[in-house]
Amino acid sequence: MSHPIIDNALGAVGNTPLVRLDKVAAQFGLKCNLLAKLEFLSVGGSIKDRIAKAMIEAAEKEGKLIPGQSVVIEPTSGNTGIGMALACAIKGYRCIITLPNKMSLEKEAALRALGAEVVRTPTEAAWDSSESHIGVAKKLQRRIPGGIILDQYRNVNNPLIHEMATGPEIIDAIAATPSTPARPSSGKVDVVIAGAGTGGTITGVSRAMKKVHNKECIIVGVDPKGSILAVPEELNTADNGSMYVVEGIGYDFIPDVLSRDAADVDSWIKTGDEESFAAVRVLMRSEGLLVGGSSGSALCGAQKWFKTEAGQKVAQTEGKNVVIILADGIRNYMSKPWFLSMALEAEPSELAASIADIMKD
Structure with missing residues (x-):
């Protein structure tokens, strides 16, 4: 499909695709549809x-x-x-x-x-x-x-743009994709899983889902260990004040634009650095998605949520649509030790051994 000429780069903000994570779903043993909103494809590289x-x-x-x-x-x-x-x-x-x-x-x-x-x-x-x-x-x-x-932590336009644009984009993509015997779909958004920083994304997307689309939609917030955004407060106690490497999510205060009301965010999951970065590798190696650390946190949070009672029910239901928001790409993290270690210090594959043998000749 051709696209019209836009006046400037701001016209290329948003309108990001929703993509199936079928290989990851298979690794997790899921029967539901696992989908990712690829926000790193926005013009500036992030949500x-x-x-x-x-x-x-x-x-x-x-x-x-x-x-x-x-x-x-x-x-x-x-x-x-x-x-x-x-x-x-x-x-x-x-x-x-x-x-x-x-x-x-x-x-x-x-x-x-x-x-x-x-x-x-x-x-x-x-x-x-x-x-x-x-x-x-x-x-x-x-x-x-x-x-x-302009204060992203207090500005009402932060959650509002996600309510008016990000959420509806997700809804429209799922509604426009027909259910088939090979790829059954409920026709609606059943679960959204997203990391929380300012909280604008998860708050605004939740409102888009629950107000007009599907009041039963489950919203899952992901918060790094060391941050205090998760509810109930006991989730934050063990690692309160500890430093974490992952960027872009978590805070030591509650931003005004974040709704922690159970009516908006149904469940919270805490994630650690190492497991988040391991999930980045899964997204890269399995799905070809060059994402940043907070996207790994979102996938890690999803994997943990699927092990809960509510998550297990969704995981084993064909046609349920679970959307993970992948907030940014790897561009901003390629000098970070966690990425360099993952990319350059991984154990050599069998193919690498074959190449080494050939090059000896």
């Missing part, structure tokens, strides 16, 4: 392109952004910043991104390539500290003329 575009365009409509004067300042783990910097490059706003030290060099490089200024902050700084990425952003806003923080 955060959506909220960056939405927040900037809403601020323009409200008169909060003034061409030639406004400086967009945003505290971020990186992907929202890239979406912001991309939009600012197109629209002509100056951009400053505050970024914790743990976030990858690739993220900083991409931000600077798009013309943004980047300020690194201590990873260990508490969110409400003046030294945190949030505290530094507020300091810069006070001092820089025209500075404005």
Whole structure:
């Protein structure tokens, strides 16, 4: 199918495909349909392109952004910043991104390539500290003329864009795919599994599903060990305050845009770094999907949820549609030790041994 010419790169935000994970489903022993929303195919490389575009365009409509004067300042783990910097490059706003030290060099490089200024902050700084990425952003806003923080943690347009776009895209893709004897389908979204960072994705997608599509849709949130977003609070106790490597999900505070109400998120799963990175390898080697660490967390969370009572029932029901949101790609993590170890230090295959023998001749 041909596509019309778009006016600029912002027209290539979102509208990402839903793809079957049949090989992974077979490995997990699933009878349900396991589907993935490939957000790394958005123009800036992540699901955060959506909220960056939405927040900037809403601020323009409200008169909060003034061409030639406004400086967009945003505290971020990186992907929202890239979406912001991309939009600012197109629209002509100056951009400053505050970024914790743990976030990858690739993220900083991409931000600077798009013309943004980047300020690194201590990873260990508490969110409400003046030294945190949030505290530094507020300091810069006070001092820089025209500075404005659109604030993904509190901005209603964060969950709203997922309610109005991301969720409906998933619904439309499933509704447009007929059920067949070979590939049975319930015709609706039965489960959505997603990592939680700001919480905008899981909150907005949940509302899209439960309000108008399928009130019985099960929403599963995935939260890294060391974060405090999961409910009930006891899930966070064992690893509270511990550092984790995976980027883009989890926080040491509860963002305003995240709904932890059981009416919105039915269940929470905690995941660790090593098992998340192992799941990244499964997605790469089995499905050819070059995803980032938080996507591994989402798959790991799905695997754990399928072992619960509710998950087992869904797993063994043909036609049930389970959607995993894969938030970003591997581009931003290729210098990270966890990826280099996985890619370059894996045990050699039988084919590698054959190649070595041939090259000896």
